[in-house]
Amino acid sequence: TTQIRVGIVGYGNLGRGVETAIGLNPDLSLVGVFTRRAPETVATVNDSTPVFAMSELEAGRDDIDVLVLCGGSATDLPEQSPALAAKYCIVDSYDNHAKIPEHFAAVDAAARPAGTTAVISTGWDPGMFSLNRVFGEALLAQGSTYTFWGRGLSQGHSDALRRVPGVAGGVQYTLPSETAIERVRAGENPELSTRERHTRQCFVVLTDGADADTVRAEIVNMPNYFEPYDTTVEFITADELKRDHQGMPHGGFVIRSGTTSEGTKQVIEYSLTLESNPEFTASVLVAYARAAARLHKVGDIGAKTVYDIAPGLLSPLSAEELRANHL
Ligand code: NDP
Numbered sequence: 001t002t003q004i005r006v007g008i009v010g011y012g013n014l015g016r017g018v019e020t021a022i023g024l025n026p027d028l029s030l031v032g033v034f035t036r037r038a039p040e041t042v043a044t045v046n047d048s049t050p051v052f053a054m055s056e057l058e059a060g061r062d063d064i065d066v067l068v069l070c071g072g073s074a075t076d077l078p079e080q081s082p083a084l085a086a087k088y089c090i091v092d093s094y095d096n097h098a099k100i101p102e103h104f105a106a107v108d109a110a111a112r113p114a115g116t117t118a119v120i121s122t123g124w125d126p127g128m129f130s131l132n133r134v135f136g137e138a139l140l141a142q143g144s145t146y147t148f149w150g151r152g153l154s155q156g157h158s159d160a161l162r163r164v165p166g167v168a169g170g171v172q173y174t175l176p177s178e179t180a181i182e183r184v185r186a187g188e189n190p191e192l193s194t195r196e197r198h199t200r201q202c203f204v205v206l207t208d209g210a211d212a213d214t215v216r217a218e219i220v221n222m223p224n225y226f227e228p229y230d231t232t233v234e235f236i237t238a239d240e241l242k243r244d245h246q247g248m249p250h251g252g253f254v255i256r257s258g259t260t261s262e263g264t265k266q267v268i269e270y271s272l273t274l275e276s277n278p279e280f281t282a283s284v285l286v287a288y289a290r291a292a293a294r295l296h297k298v299g300d301i302g303a304k305t306v307y308d309i310a311p312g313l314l315s316p317l318s319a320e321e322l323r324a325n326h327l
Contacts (some may be wrong), residue, residue, distance in 0.1 A: 003029040004293040005065045006286070007088075009054070009080060011035050011042050013248065014093065016043045017282025019045050024285060027316045031064050060087045065296075066289045067091070070282075078103060080112040083088035085118040085303070087189070089296050093123040093281055102125065108303035117296040122288045123135050123281040124272060127255050132307050133268040134258025140266055143258020144189045146199060148176035150275065152250030160225045161202055166210030169238060171245045173201045174255045176252060183257050187188075187265035200231040203245055205238050250277035287314040 006029060008018050011033045020029045023046070032050035035042050041050040067084055069092040071077050075095045081112050085107050086091050089229060094103050111118040121127065126145070150173065158173035180197055187276050206212060210238075216233045220226050228322045236244075251272040258266055272279045288306075291313035295304070312322050 001069070001070075002025055005029050005031050005063060006114055006289055007031045007057075007061075007064045007067045008033045009057070009067050009069045009084065010045070010071035010076060011051075012070060012072075013278035014282055014285070016045050017276070017279040018068050018070060019283055020279065020284045021050055021286040023318065024283075025290075026084040026284065028290065031061075034067075036092045043108055047236075057084065059089070062087060065141045065293045068282075068289050069093075069286050070285075078106070081118070082106045083119065085116050086110040086114045087116070089117045089292045091119045091122060091285050091292055093127070093285060094121045095123065104305065110314045112302050115301050115303050117292045117310065119253070119288045119292050120303055120305060121286050122306055124250075124274075124277075125286055127306055128272070129252070132268075133256075134307060136254065136268050138256075140256050140258030140260070140268065142164055142260075143256055143266075146184050146192075146255045147252065148181060149252040150174040150176045150198065150250070150257075152252070152274075153245075153248050154200075157200065160222065161204065161219055163193070163223075164215060166207055166215040166218070168207045168210075169202040169241050170202060171241070172203075175201055176198045176273050181253065181255075184257055185267060187257050187267055189257055194228045195230060198229060200226055202226075202231060203232045203236050203241065204233055205241050206235060219238060247275060248276070248277045250280075290314065290316065 006022055006028050008015050010030060019030065022028045031043060032052050034052050034054050034057055035055050038200045039053055044051060066089045067089055069077060069080055071080050073095045077092050081090060082094045104120055104268060107120055129147060136145055143196045151242060152174050154172050154174050161172055177197055177199060180192050191277060204214060212235055219233050220231045230248045250276045256268045260265050260266055291309050293311050312319055315322060
């Protein structure tokens with residue numbers, strides 16, 4: 001069997017994760033990284049990985065089976081996914097839930113006439129969590145679905161707290177409420193408010209002379225970001241920030257709790273504990289890149305989400321091998 005040839009578009013946290021993940025999958029090979037920056041300024045994890053300018057993709061290279069798009073969801077992917085789907089099979093991790101239908105339509109309109117296969121919005125949420133919400137709801141027609149996130153580093157909330165006057169640096173972790181999870185696991189089907197689902201934990205380095213109580217009040221009362229939650233603020237030194245808060249942990253739970261007859265409770269739980277959010281997201285993207293290449297080979301083109309892709313296509317094993325050893 002021949003390898004699936006993959007290109008990485010955009011080289012940040014996710015791009016580095018995809019480079020590493022391809023190395024763990026012998027049926028995939030890495031063609032190189034494509035970046036908007038000057039290629040010689042981009043240092044890859046593996047020194048031997050070729051780095052090319054984005055413009056190298058314009059002509060439509062025939063040595064690439066799938067591009068894994070690793071740009072940001074805010075401004076990169078709405079532009080890059082449709083443009084590249086007009087020439088290549090692609091996979092992206094577009095995570096702006098409210099705009100997924102719009103993104104799907106734009107990518108599908110580019111992919112169909114080009115005859116390419118484009119998997120959008122994969123990763124873990126959207127992605128594996130979306131799949132598990134649908135499994136839960138399809139299998140337990142009567143019940144409630146819960147998604148809890150964390151413990152995880154939130155980039156958006158960390159940025160927000162770093163903009164508070166008197167803050168020199170800091171990070172924010174989102175924590176699922178243990179009490180809420182226990183009630184859901186017990187099959188109580190509780191109605192949970194925003195405040196009851198998650199708490200927020202901030203670690204902050206103060207600027208010289210800043211008043212801790214003023215900074216704390218400014219953070220916990222910030223509308224939308226912190227005010228709707230129980231937020232704790234802990235002050236630490238710049239050295240502690242560097243030593244203890246460089247990782248990008250995340251994860252969470254999808255729980256479907258329902259009944260199949262009067263008083264008969266059934267609970268389904270899917271949970272992720274991730275030391276590195278981007279490395280895990282990248283691992284999911286790479287499995288969907290394999291599926292995209294296989295679908296393209298049998299002429300199944302157009303935009304797809306995780307809901308459209310059979311699980312066996314994610315595995316490096318063949319359908320025959322899966323039937324023989326894994327059912
Ligand atoms: P980054 O900010 O690290 O990278 C985004 C882009 O910015 C890169 O593709 C790169 O493009 C550019 N870039 C990266 N580093 C630099 C730099 N030093 N200087 C200038 N430009 C740089 O984002 P992440 O990789 O962390 O995340 C990408 C997206 O993944 C997020 O926006 C999020 O939407 C999505 N995501 C989805 C998840 C899911 O579960 N579905 C989970 C996690 C993330 P270029 O090389 O062209 O310059």
